[in-house]
Amino acid sequence: MGNSRQRDALGTPEDSRGRSSLWAQSVSGFPGFAHDRGMTNVSDRSVLLPDGRRLAYHEFGDPDGIPCVYTPGWPASGLAGQPYGEAARKAGVRWISIDKPGTGRSDFDPRRSLPRYAEDIREFADRLGLDRFATVGESGGGPHALALARALGDRLTVAVILSGMAPGQGKQAREGMRPVNRRLFALAERAPWLLRPQLAMFGRMVAKPENAAKWQQAAMGDAPEAERRALEDIDPALLLAATGEALRDGGRAAAQELRMLVRPWGFPLSGCTCPVEVWHGAEDRNAPVAHAHRLVAALPGCRARIVEGAGHSVGMVVQHELMATIARAGTPGSDG
Numbered sequence: 001m002g003n004s005r006q007r008d009a010l011g012t013p014e015d016s017r018g019r020s021s022l023w024a025q026s027v028s029g030f031p032g033f034a035h036d037r038g039m040t041n042v043s044d045r046s047v048l049l050p051d052g053r054r055l056a057y058h059e060f061g062d063p064d065g066i067p068c069v070y071t072p073g074w075p076a077s078g079l080a081g082q083p084y085g086e087a088a089r090k091a092g093v094r095w096i097s098i099d100k101p102g103t104g105r106s107d108f109d110p111r112r113s114l115p116r117y118a119e120d121i122r123e124f125a126d127r128l129g130l131d132r133f134a135t136v137g138e139s140g141g142g143p144h145a146l147a148l149a150r151a152l153g154d155r156l157t158v159a160v161i162l163s164g165m166a167p168g169q170g171k172q173a174r175e176g177m178r179p180v181n182r183r184l185f186a187l188a189e190r191a192p193w194l195l196r197p198q199l200a201m202f203g204r205m206v207a208k209p210e211n212a213a214k215w216q217q218a219a220m221g222d223a224p225e226a227e228r229r230a231l232e233d234i235d236p237a238l239l240l241a242a243t244g245e246a247l248r249d250g251g252r253a254a255a256q257e258l259r260m261l262v263r264p265w266g267f268p269l270s271g272c273t274c275p276v277e278v279w280h281g282a283e284d285r286n287a288p289v290a291h292a293h294r295l296v297a298a299l300p301g302c303r304a305r306i307v308e309g310a311g312h313s314v315g316m317v318v319q320h321e322l323m324a325t326i327a328r329a330g331t332p333g334s335d336g
Contacts, residue, residue: 102253
């Protein structure tokens with residue numbers, strides 16, 4: 001998520017009103033593609049998993065605060081967690097943003113699945129000494145957070161799904177999406193071998209720093225007013241950096257991930273045992289609000305918050321309320 005010239009099926013950054021704007025809106029719409037100019041204290045590290053793979057992560061917010069494991073959307077590295085850093089610091093939240101397998105500095109996982117990701121995070125949490133923690137999954141990170149809610153429910157204080165997608169395939173799952181999202185999801189379902197070349201092309205495009213301003217303009221082009229206000233101080237440079245890190249391998253991991261997300265997830269949502277909250281923008285066109293309604297119907301005891309006037313970047317619109325929810329859930333004796 002005009003009058004531009006078209007050179008391939010998904011377009012190139014020639015005109016922010018044309019197909020490139022669809023790409024920018026789609027990818028920038030997996031939010032967190034923002035670099036808060038005030039957040040310069042960034043820590044990135046990694047742990048070694050039992051099978052020898054490295055799982056990397058970034059830390060923002062309060063290093064001594066209530067821990068929260070954040071899984072960014074698709075395609076994005078853990079740098080996508082940085083815009084939440086200041087709100088996390090103020091709320092006393094330790095915001096731990098994951099480089100998913102094959103993105104950023106994390107190693108590729110040839111056996112990748114959502115349940116396997118949950119086991120990676122179990123080991124990761126053990127290594128970091130996180131007995132109890134919250135989790136947040138944004139957009140394509142939502143299914144990852146739900147996998148944690150299913151496998152690690154006894155250790156989670158709360159799971160919050162921001163702009164998340166629901167399981168499902170076919171036209172119903174794609175209804176209401178931006179055209180480029182519909183095309184990508186259809187490719188992932190029907191012709192996944194075509195995804196990687198498209199993503200490799202896109203990776204080459206975002207590797208050019210001069211494209212940052214074009215991306216910012218395109219991403220803001222039809223954003224709801226609430227999102228414009230929340231995103232107006234964001235540096236577009238991280239849009240390129242977070243996306244570029246997710247496509248550094250020529251699109252291999254990103255193609256694998258999207259294919260994984262459009263297939264059966266490998267676990268029942270009814271098995272999620274921790275408190276789950278679904279927060280969604282009413283005007284979302286990347287993951288339309290129907291996805292939120294389906295999640296709420298499938299998740300026992302789920303709390304829903306549909307934010308009027310917000311789109312796919314709802315997390316940035318409600319970032320302070322989000323951090324307050326995490327802090328409250330992690331505070332002993334709280335009624336949250």
